[in-house]
Amino acid sequence: MKHIIASLLLGLASLxxxxxVARAQDGPLRIEITDGVIEPLPYAVPAFVAETGxxxxxxxxxxxxxxxxxxxxxxxxxxxxxxxxxxxxxFAAPVQFADWKAIxxxxxxxxxxxxxxxxxxxxxxxxxxxxAGQELGNGLRFRGTQDGWRRMAHKVADAVYSRIxxxxxxxxxxxxxxxxxxxxxxxxxxxxxMDYDGxxxxxxxxxxxxxxxxRFSPTGDRVLYTSYETGFPQVFVLDVGSVTRRVLEAQxxxxxxxxRFSPxxxxxxxxxxxxxxxxxxxMNIGTGVxxxxxxxxxxxxxxxxxxxxxxxxxxxxRSGTQQLYIMPASGGEAKRISFGQGRYGTPVWxxxxxxxxFTKQNKGxxxxxxxxxxGSEERLLTASFLDEGPTWAPNGRVIMFTRETQGATGSASLxxxxxxxxxxxxxxxxxxxxxxxxxxxxx
Amino acid sequence: MHxxxxxxxxxxAALIGWxxxxxxxxxxxxxxxxxxxxxxxxxxxxxxxxxxxxPAPETDVEVPVAPEVAPEPxxxxxxxxxxxxxxxxxxxxxxxxxxxxxxxxxxxAPLNPPVAIDDTAPDSPSAPKPDEAAPVESVRPxxxxxxxxxxxxxTAPDPDREIADVDQAPTAxxxxxxxxxxxxxxxxxxxxxxxxxxxxxxxxxxxxxxxRPKARPNRPAAQPAPTETTEAPEDSNRxxxxxxxxxxxxxxxxxxxxxxxxxxxxxxxxxxxISVQECWVVDVGSQAANVTVTIAMSLDRAGxxxxxxxxxxxxxxxxxxxxxxxxxxxxxxxxxxxRGGYNLPIEKYDxxxxxxxxxxxxxxxxx
Numbered sequence: 001m002k003h004i005i006a007s008l009l010l011g012l013a014s015l016x017x018x019x020x021v022a023r024a025q026d027g028p029l030r031i032e033i034t035d036g037v038i039e040p041l042p043y044a045v046p047a048f049v050a051e052t053g054x055x056x057x058x059x060x061x062x063x064x065x066x067x068x069x070x071x072x073x074x075x076x077x078x079x080x081x082x083x084x085x086x087x088x089x090x091f092a093a094p095v096q097f098a099d100w101k102a103i104x105x106x107x108x109x110x111x112x113x114x115x116x117x118x119x120x121x122x123x124x125x126x127x128x129x130x131x132a133g134q135e136l137g138n139g140l141r142f143r144g145t146q147d148g149w150r151r152m153a154h155k156v157a158d159a160v161y162s163r164i165x166x167x168x169x170x171x172x173x174x175x176x177x178x179x180x181x182x183x184x185x186x187x188x189x190x191x192x193x194m195d196y197d198g199x200x201x202x203x204x205x206x207x208x209x210x211x212x213x214x215r216f217s218p219t220g221d222r223v224l225y226t227s228y229e230t231g232f233p234q235v236f237v238l239d240v241g242s243v244t245r246r247v248l249e250a251q252x253x254x255x256x257x258x259x260r261f262s263p264x265x266x267x268x269x270x271x272x273x274x275x276x277x278x279x280x281x282x283m284n285i286g287t288g289v290x291x292x293x294x295x296x297x298x299x300x301x302x303x304x305x306x307x308x309x310x311x312x313x314x315x316x317x318r319s320g321t322q323q324l325y326i327m328p329a330s331g332g333e334a335k336r337i338s339f340g341q342g343r344y345g346t347p348v349w350x351x352x353x354x355x356x357x358f359t360k361q362n363k364g365x366x367x368x369x370x371x372x373x374x375g376s377e378e379r380l381l382t383a384s385f386l387d388e389g390p391t392w393a394p395n396g397r398v399i400m401f402t403r404e405t406q407g408a409t410g411s412a413s414l415x416x417x418x419x420x421x422x423x424x425x426x427x428x429x430x431x432x433x434x435x436x437x438x439x440x441x442x443x
Numbered sequence: 444m445h446x447x448x449x450x451x452x453x454x455x456a457a458l459i460g461w462x463x464x465x466x467x468x469x470x471x472x473x474x475x476x477x478x479x480x481x482x483x484x485x486x487x488x489x490x491x492x493x494x495x496x497x498p499a500p501e502t503d504v505e506v507p508v509a510p511e512v513a514p515e516p517x518x519x520x521x522x523x524x525x526x527x528x529x530x531x532x533x534x535x536x537x538x539x540x541x542x543x544x545x546x547x548x549x550x551x552a553p554l555n556p557p558v559a560i561d562d563t564a565p566d567s568p569s570a571p572k573p574d575e576a577a578p579v580e581s582v583r584p585x586x587x588x589x590x591x592x593x594x595x596x597x598t599a600p601d602p603d604r605e606i607a608d609v610d611q612a613p614t615a616x617x618x619x620x621x622x623x624x625x626x627x628x629x630x631x632x633x634x635x636x637x638x639x640x641x642x643x644x645x646x647x648x649x650x651x652x653x654x655r656p657k658a659r660p661n662r663p664a665a666q667p668a669p670t671e672t673t674e675a676p677e678d679s680n681r682x683x684x685x686x687x688x689x690x691x692x693x694x695x696x697x698x699x700x701x702x703x704x705x706x707x708x709x710x711x712x713x714x715x716x717i718s719v720q721e722c723w724v725v726d727v728g729s730q731a732a733n734v735t736v737t738i739a740m741s742l743d744r745a746g747x748x749x750x751x752x753x754x755x756x757x758x759x760x761x762x763x764x765x766x767x768x769x770x771x772x773x774x775x776x777x778x779x780x781x782r783g784g785y786n787l788p789i790e791k792y793d794x795x796x797x798x799x800x801x802x803x804x805x806x807x808x809x810x
Contacts, residue, residue, distance in 0.1 A: 028797035166768025
């Protein structure tokens with residue numbers, strides 16, 4: 001009996017000694033994070049260092065535009081300067097990350113500006129991940145004329161945005177739109193072009209005739225638009241640099257409208273109404289050769305190319321209500337992609353190629369929405385008395401559109417919204433505005 | 444004789460009648476919940492829905508002041524002012540990079556002074572003193588049922604304080620007549636606990652080993668008796684060997700080189716996960732929100748990331764730029780929320796010395 005008890009004790013003791021080892025975890029501790037927070041990322045932009053005495057003011061201005069660009073996205077939140085513990089006085093000096101961590105700045109942007117006295121300036125900048133204690137990418141320097149300081153600021157902001165989000169920016173871009181003035185029953189409309197943030201406004205046409213739906217070319221050097229200057233709508237193409245224009249479709253007795261460039265900029269798709277029927281056509285700008293893409297007895301209009309140029313999304317009422325369809329770029333069988341309640345129109349393919357923005361009218365309200373190219377995952381981003389005419393930012397992240405208020409004194413203005421539905425805000429324009437078209441990033 | 448029969452018969456008849464008609468075996472009906480229903484018209488119903496309908500998904504934003512632009516040009520076709528020379532990005536960065544020796548350390552000093560951590564193992568609560576064989580009462584903290592779990596325990600704020608990210612003491616208005624500043628609203632962080640209250644777990648102050656039973660004292664040596672056999676010394680030797688084996692095994696079990704204690708519990712793992720996710724900022728509209736990235740790191744005993752150990756070991760769902768952005772966001776979350784070190788049980792250090800965290804934004808994309 002004693003032998004048995006002793007053996008059991010020995011066995012238990014042996015188990016007790018080995019049990020912790022057996023319970024020890026094999027490999028590293030593995031954690032999966034599926035919840036996070038959605039909030040603007042705090043960043044700090046100390047005043048850019050003026051490396052020459054005559055660059056002090058422009059250094060401040062550039063830093064302000066950079067901050068306005070970043071904060072305007074809704075993705076970033078600038079930390080006020082009053083909270084700074086230290087400042088940047090030497091662009092090349094090491095950054096004291098502890099000072100910026102103490103104010104919870106997750107990103108730090110430093111810069112320096114120099115002017116040569118002959119109207120040329122140079123802007124250098126760096127972006128730091130404060131908590132990682134390291135620089136994001138390498139420093140860059142832009143050179144240009146003093147008149148172009150805003151573009152240089154936008155380029156700095158684009159680079160910062162790209163380094164933090166992993167996507168290209170959209171700040172160094174322009175918007176062409178229809179500037180509106182006057183009462184609703186006698187509204188004057190003319191084409192206007194401005195920076196994406198409303199600065200550097202210029203007018204491209206006068207207000208003697210109604211103009212509609214301008215569309216930038218893929219290179220941003222030309223604009224297609226519809227004008228009533230001949231008495232009925234016709235498509236024109238305008239050279240932005242020289243402000244010269246020519247009619248694109250001059251077939252008498254027909255109305256042409258809703259033009260849009262192909263991704264290579266050599267062709268145009270648009271609608272022609274002939275004999276009461278509206279169909280979509282495609283024209284080579286260089287040769288003038290035109291081909292018909294649809295031939296249904298219904299109304300087909302608002303075509304928009306996919307970024308690869310292989311497909312076209314358009315609106316049609318062939319099913320009895322206005323819906324969205326996709327067809328090959330050479331024409332052929334179309335596939336309906338919108339099946340929700342209400343009417344869908346003005347589809348625009350995202351530059352990323354993954355989404356299609358559209359206008360939706362349902363139950364007396366208008367919406368700007370997005371859906372996958374197969375019609376799935378429809379999301380409505382806005383709702384108002386009248387929202388219409390979406391256009392994509394060059395990086396496919398933001399949508400600009402027209403919002404019109406109700407009543408006899410109602411007016412049209414431009415708004416923008418993030419593709420996630422956040423950060424809905426008006427776009428700064430002089431007077432009213434409608435039909436915006438966002439340019440690509442400038443070279 | 445018959446009187447007894449009559450009494451018995453009468454009693455039985457009464458009993459049978461009571462059973463049949465008295466409701467002895469009739470069960471009480473189950474209580475039924477009754478909800479009042481008002482019949483309203485369609486117009487009233489629409490009015491109710493309208494009252495409860497959330498506001499339209501838009502934000503009232505002040506219309507900014509129109510920009511000052513140059514006066515309108517003459518009716519003749521306006522001219523575009525010549526574009527300024529496009530600033531030419533330089534392919535190579537021209538700013539002089541700081542000398543390597545001037546660079547700050549990769550992982551700078553934490554914001555808050557780090558909590559002093561003794562690397563030695565905690566004192567065993569069962570010091571084998573012969574007169575302290577009674578079990579030692581644990582001093583582990585009691586987790587309170589607080590709805591919010593945060594890296595730092597925060598006591599319930601005063602009701603008159605506004606919930607904010609930081610504590611802000613009330614400030615009195617300035618006596619300066621020129622000052623237009625008003626007193627700031629006192630704020631306080633939301634009440635929080637460091638662990639999920641539903642699973643109170645062993646913490647650093649808890650004992651790492653249970654009280655071990657004392658070894659049985661050696662028996663006094665038997666007096667040799669001429670009539671005894673030699674079996675008694677053999678038993679004594681066996682007991683001694685058993686005790687020696689037990690002591691050796693227990694000593695081996697307490698050796699610090701071997702991982703001790705159970706693995707992290709679900710509560711402890713969740714506390715770490717929640718600590719990190721509170722700092723994980725997800726840009727749901729970006730391409731990086733399609734990327735699932737896994738990061739490996741080493742933690743020191745204070746729960747801080749060992750400098751240079753944080754690295755990406757897997758990623759899927761996006762291109763190189765999106766993957767880099769996803770990694771940067773995950774890294775910021777880990778480094779920002781570690782503060783003085785993640786709150787992990789020191790006695791289980793061997794179980795969280797190496798950590799792999801997978802950041803999966805799929806759920807966030809649906810928000």
